[in-house]
Structures are given as structure tokens and as C-alpha cells.
Amino acid sequence: MNNQKLDSANASPTKEFFVNMITKDISLEDSILDLIDNSIDAAKHSSGSQPMTLGSQIDLSQYTISIKLSSNSFIIVDNCGGMTLDNAIKHAFSFGRKPGIEPEQYGIGVYGIGMKRAAFKLGRDITVRSTYVEGNRIRQSFKVPIDVEEWLKSKIQSWDFDIVEAEDMEENGVEIQVRNLTSAAKNALANPAFVQNLRRMLARDYSLYLNKGLNLIVNGERISGLHLEFAGSEEFVPMRISYNGLQNGDEIFVEMIGGMAAPPPDSTEPDEKQNSDKRFGWYIACNGRIVLAADKTEVSGWGTTNWPQWHRQYAGFMGIVLFSAYNTAALPLTTTKRSVDLTSDVYKTAQVKMRDLTKEWINYTNERKQALDAAKEKEARAKAIPIQQVENRESIALPKLPAVKPVERPANVQYSVPVKRMKRLAGELGNINLPYREVGLRSFEYTYEDLVGEE
Amino acid sequence: MPSFDVINYGLRPSKSIQRQLVFNGIHSLQALMKLDMPLYVGLGSVSFTDFSLAHRLLQIRDMVSIESKKIGYRRAKFNSPYATIKVLYGVTEKVLPELLDCSEAINRPWILWLDYDCEFCEDVRDDIRLIIERVPENSIVLFTFNGNEMRYGRKPAQRPERLQTLFEDVVPDSLSANACKKGKIEVNLANFAINFMKATAANMSRPGGFVPAFNILYSDSASMITVGGVLPNNSLVDTVNDFLQSCAWECCPSEPIIAPNLTVKEALALQSLLPNGAGISKNDVRNLGFDLEEEHVRVYEKYYREYPTYAQVLI
Numbered sequence: 188m189n190n191q192k193l194d195s196a197n198a199s200p201t202k203e204f205f206v207n208m209i210t211k212d213i214s215l216e217d218s219i220l221d222l223i224d225n226s227i228d229a230a231k232h233s234s235g236s237q238p239m240t241l242g243s244q245i246d247l248s249q250y251t252i253s254i255k256l257s258s259n260s261f262i263i264v265d266n267c268g269g270m271t272l273d274n275a276i277k278h279a280f281s282f283g284r285k286p287g288i289e290p291e292q293y294g295i296g297v298y299g300i301g302m303k304r305a306a307f308k309l310g311r312d313i314t315v316r317s318t319y320v321e322g323n324r325i326r327q328s329f330k331v332p333i334d335v336e337e338w339l340k341s342k343i344q345s346w347d348f349d350i351v352e353a354e355d356m357e358e359n360g361v362e363i364q365v366r367n368l369t370s371a372a373k374n375a376l377a378n379p380a381f382v383q384n385l386r387r388m389l390a391r392d393y394s395l396y397l398n399k400g401l402n403l404i405v406n407g408e409r410i411s412g413l414h415l416e417f418a419g420s421e422e423f424v425p426m427r428i429s430y431n432g433l434q435n436g437d438e439i440f441v442e443m444i445g446g447m448a449a450p451p452p453d454s455t456e457p458d459e460k461q462n463s464d465k466r467f468g469w470y471i472a473c474n475g476r477i478v479l480a481a482d483k484t485e486v487s488g489w490g491t492t493n494w495p496q497w498h499r500q501y502a503g504f505m506g507i508v509l510f511s512a513y514n515t516a517a518l519p520l521t522t523t524k525r526s527v528d529l530t531s532d533v534y535k536t537a538q539v540k541m542r543d544l545t546k547e548w549i550n551y552t553n554e555r556k557q558a559l560d561a562a563k564e565k566e567a568r569a570k571a572i573p574i575q576q577v578e579n580r581e582s583i584a585l586p587k588l589p590a591v592k593p594v595e596r597p598a599n600v601q602y603s604v605p606v607k608r609m610k611r612l613a614g615e616l617g618n619i620n621l622p623y624r625e626v627g628l629r630s631f632e633y634t635y636e637d638l639v640g641e642e
Numbered sequence: 643m644p645s646f647d648v649i650n651y652g653l654r655p656s657k658s659i660q661r662q663l664v665f666n667g668i669h670s671l672q673a674l675m676k677l678d679m680p681l682y683v684g685l686g687s688v689s690f691t692d693f694s695l696a697h698r699l700l701q702i703r704d705m706v707s708i709e710s711k712k713i714g715y716r717r718a719k720f721n722s723p724y725a726t727i728k729v730l731y732g733v734t735e736k737v738l739p740e741l742l743d744c745s746e747a748i749n750r751p752w753i754l755w756l757d758y759d760c761e762f763c764e765d766v767r768d769d770i771r772l773i774i775e776r777v778p779e780n781s782i783v784l785f786t787f788n789g790n791e792m793r794y795g796r797k798p799a800q801r802p803e804r805l806q807t808l809f810e811d812v813v814p815d816s817l818s819a820n821a822c823k824k825g826k827i828e829v830n831l832a833n834f835a836i837n838f839m840k841a842t843a844a845n846m847s848r849p850g851g852f853v854p855a856f857n858i859l860y861s862d863s864a865s866m867i868t869v870g871g872v873l874p875n876n877s878l879v880d881t882v883n884d885f886l887q888s889c890a891w892e893c894c895p896s897e898p899i900i901a902p903n904l905t906v907k908e909a910l911a912l913q914s915l916l917p918n919g920a921g922i923s924k925n926d927v928r929n930l931g932f933d934l935e936e937e938h939v940r941v942y943e944k945y946y947r948e949y950p951t952y953a954q955v956l957i
């Protein structure tokens with residue numbers, strides 16, 4: 188076979204591909220987060236591009252990102268400095284990053300796709316407006332109106348969008364307005380559960396930024412960042428390590444913290460509280476943005492070689508890994524920023540340490556079953572420590588539990604009653620939220636005391 | 643409790659006013675949406691008050707009352723005021739799914755009002771979810787439950803968690819114990835229930851979604867909450883929304899309805915001064931020869947047309 192060229196096969200993408208296909212693999216929530224990521228990158232740029240490690244002293248309190256959601260429109264406005272006309276012409280609106288355009292230092296935008304994909308996911312009538320100051324210190328503004336249907340229809344080969352003049356905004360920043368929403372966006376933005384869940388997601392995934400003062404506002408209400416905390420005492424001490432890793436020649440700073448966040452459950456039977464183990468598991472952050480939260484799947488490693496699957500028994504454990512890199516492209520980010528690139532070397536190396544730490548906890552929860560009372564007493568003495576205050580330590584400390592003493596033969600009881608009656612009784616016992624199991628035990632003790640009395 | 647408030651307890655004027663407002667509201671929606679042969683579904687108990695209104699005012703023919711107690715069921719059948727009322731025996735969570743599987747019931751819109759005595763609990767929530775997910779298009783649905791704060795936890799600090807368990811995602815994580823105290827919790831309960839219905843419809847992408855229309859707090863001796871709305875098909879959504887935005891819609895009053903227990907003589911005397919552009923003052927009441935609290939005068943003046951006038955029958 189000689190490689191003589193016959194013809195060439197056309198591989199150029201179509202506009203429809205970008206509008207209809209690339210929007211399929213990302214959720215609406217994650218698209219909105221992509222827009223926030225861009226604002227945060229701008230804020231970080233404006234405040235001098237520092238790394239977002241646990242110890243970082245960066246103050247973001249002068250930056251505000253505000254989002255308004257309704258069944259007719261989506262609007263995001265920030266005062267993070269804006270994008271320049273030059274950037275808009277050369278880079279911001281192109282699909283995918285052009286070679287030679289460096290990502291923001293210590294940034295969270297890398298693939299050059301987020302803003303366009305988010306806008307297409309949300310609606311058909313889009314306006315991006317920017318007010319900024321360049322070297323000459325004069326404020327300038329422009330806007331880029333995009334009528335998606337027109338753009339798709341236009342026969343011209345060109346993919347370009349027109350840039351037109353615009354009024355200055357109050358502060359330097361970017362505003363993106365989307366109208367003529369897609370039916371999915373229309374439905375979701377008017378759904379109170381979607382909006383509350385989005386708030387929860389923002390409070391969690393931007394917690395590191397929010398705790399540095401960043402103002403993030405949804406429909407007029409400020410989001411306060413989740414405070415990731417461990418439970419510590421003399422006997423329970425979380426692990427905290429840091430090291431430098433390498434990814435294709437780029438240095439990545441890795442911080443890892445893990446330990447008990449709350450006592451494990453008394454019983455591993457599924458109970459009536461759904462999601463009672465919602466907060467536990469592994470968290471991964473890339474340049475400060477949490478991309479994997481409370482993970483209990485193979486992505487962090489549960490259920491892979493030498494690492495058991497998640498089980499309710501392990502609830503109470505929390506681990507966090509922060510990857511920080513000057514070159515964002517070196518991070519184990521996926522394009523949706525909702526998972527981790529499992530093929531990343533630096534991530535694979537971290538996973539071994541994550542596994543060993545997790546296994547220490549798994550062992551503890553096994554031992555604990557044989558000495559439950561002693562364990563519970565020790566756990567109850569542990570106090571909350573904010574993640575930043577955890578001290579460096581090569582490994583986790585967990586209490587030694589007393590040797591197993593023979594226990595009396597237990598009788599296990601199980602019975603059903605209507606939920607309504609259960610809740611009434613829980614209320615009478617002092618707390619309507621008591622787990623059913625607890626109501627059962629207390630009513631047994633109560634009756635025992637009454638009918639049998641002293642042992 | 644002073645004895646005047648007890649005398650006419652059976653009358654429950656706030657409840658009557660609320661019922662009248664709701665039926666006026668349904669009446670106008672029924673005309674707007676041109677509902678064809680709707681089915682009325684309720685908890686008629688032995689008095690069937692709402693069923694009488696449904697038949698007389700809304701001219702609904704087919705009606706279903708659900709009754710869970712054995713004796714109550716026999717009594718309900720005995721007391722049923724019209725031949726077209728079917729009394730079904732069983733708890734709502736058992737009867738509703740059966741009704742939703744019945745072809746004669748689901749080929750037309752429903753007007754459903756589950757007027758529970760109990761608080762919003764797991765069972766109520768599951769009924770609401772079932773209804774929002776499965777009721778035929780163009781139905782109007784209402785739910786009434788007890789808003790007494792003690793039913794949601796003895797201590798205010800226990801209530802946010804309880805509400806989160808009940809209403810799930812729509813309750814903000816920031817809900818404070820303070821927002822769950824008497825006087826505040828009622829508004830929150832109503833809003834959470836409405837948002838729960840909206841979210842249930844949106845989560846399943848129900849065409850037309852859920853359009854909130856009823857949000858009434860009232861109290862005779864217990865704080866009660868009535869919430870509800872319309873599940874229009876796609877072509878009626880805008881019509882319904884526009885109509886509800888209009889100022890004539892009275893089913894979301896900004897204040898709770900707490901009506902005085904008036905004697906027939908008092909009510910008739912006050913009524914003879916109304917309507918009256920300037921309103922009536924405490925002095926006007928004194929001139930009639932008796933006296934009333936200022937807020938009671940205000941409530942009567944606002945709702946005199948809905949104030950129950952059938953007290954004579956009870957004597």
C-alpha cells in the first residue's frame with residue numbers, strides 16, 4: 188500500500204453539532220457553574236492570580252456574582268473586571284481554546300467551551316455584555332448579541348458573531364442574559380426544588396471561594412459557603428499532608444485531609460432518613476473548585492481493587508484532596524467539571540494515599556461494632572475543627588478500642604407501626620425527629636422500667 | 643377562652659369564609675377554563691358541606707367522598723345529600739390510586755379538595771405527590787391541613803429538620819428556628835406546600851405544570867392552611883396565569899382570616915351598614931348598640947358577603 192492521496196474526507200464540525208450535541212453531555216446546573224467559573228477566573232485575575240490552596244490569604248470580598256433565574260430568562264452579572272474587546276475578538280467566543288492562548292493562571296477554565304455551551308444549553312437569545320478598563324484607563328463596553336436560530340440558518344460559512352457597541356455597566360464586569368429559554372431550562376428555572384438544589388450545590392462546590400469572601404447571589408439571596416469540618420479530639424486526629432506532584436512536566440501542589448466528620452451510624456440497617464450519609468465520602472477540588480463531592484463511587488476508588496465498596500457502616504468519613512496548578516490544563520479536570528480525569532497520573536498517585544486512609548477508617552468502623560459503647564463515648568468527645576485548622580500529620584489517628592468483652596445474647600426486635608403514630612410518639616419523647624430505632628429503644632426502656640423495674 | 647368564642651364553635655365562621663372564597667374562586671376558574679363535566683373529589687365526612695356547594699354553586703354532578711372509618715362510612719352513606727355522590731371506603735392513600743386507575747374518573751378534569759384535619763405529614767405529602775403527578779389535565783386541586791406549630795416539633799429548634807423531612811428539597815438549608823415559631827411558621831408551611839407542588843410537577847415535566855392559585859390561612863380555634871392550584875394543559879397555561887394575576891383574584895389574601903363569632907342579630911345589624919365605601923368604624927358598631935374589637939370589625943367588613951348566615955338552622 189502506498190499512501191497516495193485520493194481525496195480528503197470533510198471533518199469540519201457543523202454549527203448544529205455545537206448547539207445541539209455538546210449541550211447533551213452536561214447538566215443545566217453544571218452549565219450554570221461554568222459561567223460562574225468564568226466570573227471567578229476573572230476575579231482571580233483581577234486580584235493577582237494567586238493559587239487557591241487551603242492556606243491562601245486571597246480576599247475576594249469585593250467581588251460579586253449575581254444570578255437571576257425565572258421562567259423567562261437567565262441573567263448572570265459580575266463585577267470581576269470584564270473581558271476585553273481584544274479577548275472577545277480573538278478568544279472568548281471561539282469554540283475550544285486556540286493554540287497559544289494560555290489559560291488563566293491558577294484558573295478553572297481550560298477547554299474554551301464553557302460559556303458557549305452554557306448559553307446554548309440555556310436558550311436561543313443570548314447577549315454577552317462587557318465593561319472593562321484597559322491600559323489607557325478609559326472604560327469601554329461592547330456586547331455580543333447571539334440569535335441562535337439566525338446563526339444556525341445563516342448560509343455563510345463563517346462562525347463569527349457580531350460585536351456591537353454597548354452602554355457602560357455600573358461596574359466593570361460581564362453580564363450574560365439569556366432569553367427564549369430552551370424548554371428544559373424554562374421548566375427547571377421555575378422549579379423551586381431546582382433553585383434550592385442549585386443553591387446547595389453552589390454553597391458546596393464554591394465553598395473555598397465563598398469562605399474567602401466571594402459574594403454569590405441567587406435571586407437576591409446570598410449563598411453562604413458550606414463549612415467543611417472534621418471532628419477531632421486527642422484520640423481522633425485527621426490526617427493532613429501535602430506534596431508536589433508532576434503531570435506532563437507541570438507541577439501540581441496536592442493537599443489531602445481526611446478523617447472523622449461525624450460519628451458513624453449505630454446501625455447499618457437502612458433507616459427512614461434518606462441521604463443521612465449525604466455529606467460523607469471523598470471531595471476533590473481543582474484550583475479551589477470542588478468537582479467531586481461526597482463521592483462514594485469508583486471515581487474516588489470505592490469498589491476498585493483493594494478498596495471495598497461504600498457501605499452505610501463507613502458513614503462519618505470525609506476526605507478532601509485539593510489539586511492546585513499554575514497551568515490549569517495539568518489538573519485532572521473533565522470538561523463538565525463534575526468528575527475527575529481518571530487517567531491523570533497525579534490523580535492516580537493521590538488515589539493510593541486516599542485508599543490507605545480510607546481503609547484505616549473502614550477498620551475502625553469494623554472494630555467499633557464489637558465495642559460500640561466505648562466507641563460512642565469517645566466519638567461524643569470529639570469537637571468540630573474547620574478544615575483550615577487541621578494540623579499537618581502523616582497519618583490519621585483513631586482510638587484503640589478495649590478488648591471485646593463477652594456480651595449478653597441480644598434479642599433483635601423489628602416491628603411496623605403507622606408513621607403518623609411513630610411521629611406522635613417521637614414528639615412525646617421530646618423530639619419529633621428521633622430516628623425510629625431510637626423511639627423503639629426508648630419505648631422499650633420506658634415500659635421495662637415501668638413493668639419490670641430495677642434489675 | 644372567653645365563653646363568647648365557644649358558643650358558636652360549631653359555626654366556625656373563618657372556615658366558612660374560607661370555603662366560600664375557595665368556591666367563588668373555583669367557580670370563576672371553571673368558567674374561564676370551560677371545564678367539561680368535572681368530577682368532585684373530597685372528604686365529605688357526615689356533613690358534606692363542600693359537596694352541597696359543589697353541586698349547587700358549581701353544578702357538579704358526579705362526586706366522590708372518601709371515608710376511612712367503618713362507622714363513619716356507614717354514616718356518610720346515610721347522610722349523603724345527593725344521589726350522585728359515591729362514598730368510597732378506605733384511607734386516601736389507598737382509594738386515590740384506585741380512583742386514578744378508573745377510566746370514568748380520569749377522562750375528565752377533577753376538582754379535588756382534601757380537607758384534612760391533621761397536620762402536613764408523610765401521608766399528606768404522598769397524597770399530594772400522587773395527585774400532582776397523576777390527576778387529569780385541567781384539574782383544580784386543594785389541600786387543607788393544620789398549621790399549629792406544636793405539630794411540627796415541640797421546640798422551634800426541632801422544626802426546621804422536620805419541615806425538611808416533610809417538604810424535601812424545596813426547604814432552604816438556611817431555614818431558622820425563628821422562622822418556625824407561631825405566627826411565622828404558617829406562612830412558611832403554605833409556601834413550602836405550594837413549592838412542593840410546583841416542584842413535583844416540574845420534576846416530572848408535567849405539561850402545563852402546576853399553577854398556584856390558593857393560599858389561605860384561617861383560624862377559628864386551630865390555625866389551618868389551605869393551598870392549591872390548577873394543573874392546566876399547555877394551551878390554557880397563559881389564560882390561567884393572566885386570570886390569576888388580575889386583581890379580582892381573592893384566594894391569596896395577605897392576612898390570615900380570623901373572623902369573630904357573631905350572633906345572628908349582630909351579624910345582621912352590621913350587614914345592614916354594608917356595602918359602604920368608607921367602611922364601618924367601632925363607633926358605628928357602638929351606635930348599633932353593641933361593641934367589637936377593631937380587627938373583628940375589619941374582617942367582617944371585608945368578608946361580610948362570605949360570612950355564614952345560616953346560624954338560625956343550628957339553633
Ligand SMILES: Nc1ncnc2c1ncn2[C@@H]1O[C@H](COP(=O)(O)OP(=O)(O)O)[C@@H](O)[C@H]1O
Pocket residue numbers: 221225226229265267268269270274278279280295296297298299300301302303360361
Ligand atoms: N465573566 C467573565 N469575565 C471575564 N472574562 C470572561 C467571562 N466569561 C468569559 N470570559 C472570557 O471568555 C473566555 C471563554 O470562556 P469559556 O467559553 O468558558 O472557556 P474557558 O473558560 O475554558 O476559557 C474565558 O477564557 C474568558 O477570557
Ligand SMILES: [Mg+2]
Pocket residue numbers: 221224225295296297299300301302
Ligand atoms: Mg470557562
